[in-house]
Amino acid sequence: MCTTNIFSRSTASHKKKIAVVGGGLSGIISVSCLLEEECFEPICFEKSGEYEGTWRYKEESSEGMASIMPTTISYHSKEIGALSTFPPKKEYTNFMRHHELLNYVTEYANFRNVIKYIQHNSEVL
Numbered sequence: 001m002c003t004t005n006i007f008s009r010s011t012a013s014h015k016k017k018i019a020v021v022g023g024g025l026s027g028i029i030s031v032s033c034l035l036e037e038e039c040f041e042p043i044c045f046e047k048s049g050e051y052e053g054t055w056r057y058k059e060e061s062s063e064g065m066a067s068i069m070p071t072t073i074s075y076h077s078k079e080i081g082a083l084s085t086f087p088p089k090k091e092y093t094n095f096m097r098h099h100e101l102l103n104y105v106t107e108y109a110n111f112r113n114v115i116k117y118i119q120h121n122s123e124v125l
């Protein structure tokens with residue numbers, strides 16, 4: 001919860017800038033939570049041209065990046081692993097396949113308007 005007094009109102013110009021490193025699941029949720037507080041202006045630095053980190057399946061592996069397999073599924077059920085404010089669709093399998101998890105988090109990111117805060121191709125050194 002942000003504290004507001006006469007010297008720090010939650011206007012755009014008074015929002016604290018916060019850097020989030022990485023646009024994976026953690027980064028997306030962090031940006032969403034920061035936006036919820038209404039007194040932060042997050043910017044998420046993502047080194048790749050995509051977002052959603054581990055859960056975005058790629059044919060080619062790249063140096064320093066974790067990779068999932070075409071057969072990867074989440075090992076916890078969607079009821080246990082769900083974001084508490086955004087339940088997964090009924091159509092998704094109980095133990096979501098990687099593309100379902102990717103869709104789910106993308107739906108969440110779009111719903112929370114997070115994508116525009118991600119600055120791609122920006123590696124934090």
Ligand SMILES: Cc1cc2nc3c(=O)[nH]c(=O)nc-3n(C[C@H](O)[C@H](O)[C@H](O)COP(=O)(O)OP(=O)(O)OC[C@H]3O[C@@H](n4cnc5c(N)ncnc54)[C@H](O)[C@@H]3O)c2cc1C
Pocket residue numbers: 021022023024025026027045046047048051052053054055066068072073074075076122123124125
């Ligand atoms: C089958 C499976 C099941 C899993 N189950 C669980 C589970 O039950 N619970 C759990 O906690 N975890 C689980 N995980 C781990 C899962 O990977 C993480 O929960 C989650 O994806 C981590 O998200 P993240 O954003 O922290 O990291 P990542 O998904 O790795 O994303 C990191 C992002 O940061 C970017 N990045 C990295 N370095 C930099 C830099 N220097 N500058 C800018 N950008 C950078 C990367 O490009 C990437 O997009 C599971 C993983 C798999 C494959």
